[in-house]
Amino acid sequence: MFDDLPEDLERLQTLRTWHVMWVQRIDTKIASRRQRLAEEEYGRRHRPATPDWIVELGIGARHPPVQVHAGDCHMAGERRRAVNRTEARRLIAEGLKACGHCRPDVELNVID
Structure with a gap:
């Protein structure tokens, strides 16, 4: 099925490590962005009313x-x-x- 992957275990483990590292970076960025969006929404909902x-x-x-x-x-x-x-x-x-x-x-x- 995935014939383009290397056959030896060492290179397969290196590829797996590389992709795990990228998935962690992507997950960190997603979490950071979700946190920022939640903070912005909180700010919009709790903004003080404009005084008269x-x-x-x-x-x-x-x-x-x-x-x-x-x-x-x-x-x-x-x-x-x-x-x-x-x-x-x-x-x-x-x-x-x-x-x-x-x-x-x-x-x-x-x-x-």
Whole structure:
């Protein structure tokens, strides 16, 4: 059936060892990929919800608030923190700038 295999035992054992080694490498790669996919799925399922409102923070030791944004606004910078509706309204009412793109002042009914 497999006439292309060598006849001597030593070469057959070498071939078997070689193929076992490759199967182990392939199995390791499959296990690694499955683990990575499981981690990605876990991350998707357990991702925190997007906050309703965020405050963009400035640079410096105290990170002063710079601007109020809707939680899904793509114009917000990297430094930010989530705030609730009451705090967002208060910050805008106290003079903190509202994002001109997502317009949280309109959504929060804060009129200058």
